[in-house]
Amino acid sequence: MPTRKTLVAALALSLASVGAAGAAQDEFQMKPSFSQGDEFVYQMAMRVGVSQTDGSAEAFDSSVVTSATVRISINSIESDGSARASLSFEHVNLEGEMNGKTAGYAWPMAEALPANAPKTARLGEVLCASDVQLYISPLGAVGVLEGLEDFVAAADKIGNGDSRLMGFFTPEKLGASLSPIFTADGGANQTRSANATWNSNDLIPLPPIGLMDVSSDFNIAAVNNGMVQYMGQTEFAFHASGSKHKGVAQIEVVDQSGQTTGSFNLEAGALESRASDSFIRTRWMLGNTTMEQTQSSTTSLVLVDFDLD
Numbered sequence: 001m002p003t004r005k006t007l008v009a010a011l012a013l014s015l016a017s018v019g020a021a022g023a024a025q026d027e028f029q030m031k032p033s034f035s036q037g038d039e040f041v042y043q044m045a046m047r048v049g050v051s052q053t054d055g056s057a058e059a060f061d062s063s064v065v066t067s068a069t070v071r072i073s074i075n076s077i078e079s080d081g082s083a084r085a086s087l088s089f090e091h092v093n094l095e096g097e098m099n100g101k102t103a104g105y106a107w108p109m110a111e112a113l114p115a116n117a118p119k120t121a122r123l124g125e126v127l128c129a130s131d132v133q134l135y136i137s138p139l140g141a142v143g144v145l146e147g148l149e150d151f152v153a154a155a156d157k158i159g160n161g162d163s164r165l166m167g168f169f170t171p172e173k174l175g176a177s178l179s180p181i182f183t184a185d186g187g188a189n190q191t192r193s194a195n196a197t198w199n200s201n202d203l204i205p206l207p208p209i210g211l212m213d214v215s216s217d218f219n220i221a222a223v224n225n226g227m228v229q230y231m232g233q234t235e236f237a238f239h240a241s242g243s244k245h246k247g248v249a250q251i252e253v254v255d256q257s258g259q260t261t262g263s264f265n266l267e268a269g270a271l272e273s274r275a276s277d278s279f280i281r282t283r284w285m286l287g288n289t290t291m292e293q294t295q296s297s298t299t300s301l302v303l304v305d306f307d308l309d
Contacts, residue, residue: 027193030228032140032182033269034083037309038074040270041090043067044177046168046299054291062098066167067091069304072134072178081138087147087178089128094167103165119158120165127151127169134175139189140182144171180301181271184264185218187230196220200232208248210241216260226266234258236280247286254292255281265303274301 045067053059069091076084095104107124132147148171159165168177182188186200197219204212218232236256241248258278265272277298284291 027191028223028228028266029191030184030188030264030266031269032136032188034074034077034136035309036074036076039305039307040072040181040268041069041304041306042072042178042181043069043302043304044168044300046177046297048295048297051294052291054289062096062164064094064096064164064167066169067093068169070178072181074309083136085134085136087132087134089130089132092124092127092169094124094165094169096164098164103159123151123155123158123165126154132174134178136182140179140184141175142178142182143175148174177299177301180262180274182269184228184230184271185216185232185260185262185274187218187220187228187264192220192228194220194223206251208241209251211239213237213239216258218260221261227272228264228266230262230264232260232262232276234260234276234278236278238282249284249286251285252283253280254283255279268303268306268308270303270306271301272303275299 045065047063047065049061049063051059051061068089071088071090072085073088074083074085078084089107091106091108093104093106096102103118103120105121105124105127107128109124113121127148130147130151133145135143135145137143148169152166152170155166155169156163163170166173168174187196187198190198197217200216200218202214204214206212214234214236216232216234218230220228221231222229235258236253238251238253240250256279258276258280260274260276262274263272264270275298277296279294279296281292281294284293
């Protein structure tokens with residue numbers, strides 16, 4: 001069973017047969033490649049900051065910082081090329097601040113929690129006890145089938161419905177956060193060459209006011225030593241629902257920016273690393289009230305280790 005070190009050595013030897021070390025490859029596929037028994041360990045992190053103001057002297061500010069170390073184990077490969085996998089949390093941490101009030105959790109902990117610890121502090125233990133089952137599509141998109149129900153129920157109850165306490169640990173957000181591991185932000189599963197480009201587009205429903213259109217343009221920056229480096233620029237556009245109901249706000253995008261960099265490991269058939277940051281300022285108008293919201297986010301994924309069966 002090859003480990004990360006033996007695969008790196010084997011990769012260096014294979015590259016020597018096709019040209020000088022570091023030479024770019026003419027064509028390649030960033031293709032998800034896994035077999036039953038394969039394991040991938042990733043460190044994940046995300047920071048989301050939000051500031052809202054209605055023109056008064058006081059603004060509402062909040063931030064949530066989430067991190068985790070996850071182990072993905074491939075359990076089976078289906079006839080259509082999809083896979084079933086399990087995910088376990090080896091470490092989790094969430095720190096949230098909402099207008100000076102803090103809340104969070106972590107697991108494992110260096111010391112046992114005291115009896116009078118806040119209920120939120122125990123969510124890390126609940127999360128790490130989760131047996132999460134994943135579906136990985138033939139194109140690499142990751143979906144969470146089950147396993148987070150106890151955590152979501154506990155966080156929803158403790159947080160009185162405030163989803164910020166769940167970080168990226170909801171089924172939808174966790175699946176979306178993991179998908180670039182095998183999709184390479186939409187660049188996988190097609191033959192590519194140096195300087196190749198592609199587009200990725202997502203529509204995020206914001207009922208009843210409309211849709212947020214998130215469009216990213218990617219390009220291959222370099223191909224060296226079995227690593228494909230790619231970059232992307234993201235733009236946001238809001239599409240209103242057309243509703244004229246007096247209770248439905250109107251939104252316009254005032255300012256924005258977004259960048260992504262990624263590195264795909266051709267030998268592992270998975271993402272080596274990825275970092276992204278985005279900034280969007282929107283103006284919300286409802287009747288005589290106007291509010292501006294600024295949201296910034298940074299995310300990262302780093303492959304810590306892999307073991308191919």
